[in-house]
Amino acid sequence: MQLKEITPILWVDNIRSTIDYYVSTLGFDEGNYVGETGWGVVEKHKVKIMLSKPNIHIPYEKPVFTGSLYIRTEDADAWWGFLKDKADILYPIEDFEYGMREFAIRDCNGYILQFGHDISR
DSSP, rough: OOOOOOOEEEEEEEEHHHHHHHHHHHHEEEEEEETTEEEEEETTTTEEEEEOOOTSOOSSSSSOOOEEEEEEEEEEHHHHHHTTTTTTEEEEEEEEETTTTEEEEEOOOSSSSEEEEEEEO
């Protein structure tokens, strides 16, 4: 039994505007979009994120997530240069004692996205 990948599904208030943000600000590509009552997908290289409204069985008031999405890259500095003047910066790029060079932003819904690469070698 082998797991193949994980695709997070983020609940958002407006699927269309979130797709537009990921495309115009973060440089993602738009995948499927099934309308505001359905879901949408954004992707870049091997990273895929689904966006949806929660189903009727789950209480929902606003986008909430207690962690972050950590996006590994080969060059966090290049991503920093691309995003630093366009995104809501949570913390700037820096080296951490656990062997990663990274920075973090908040997307248009307040979700935290961290971009980092390994510097332990």
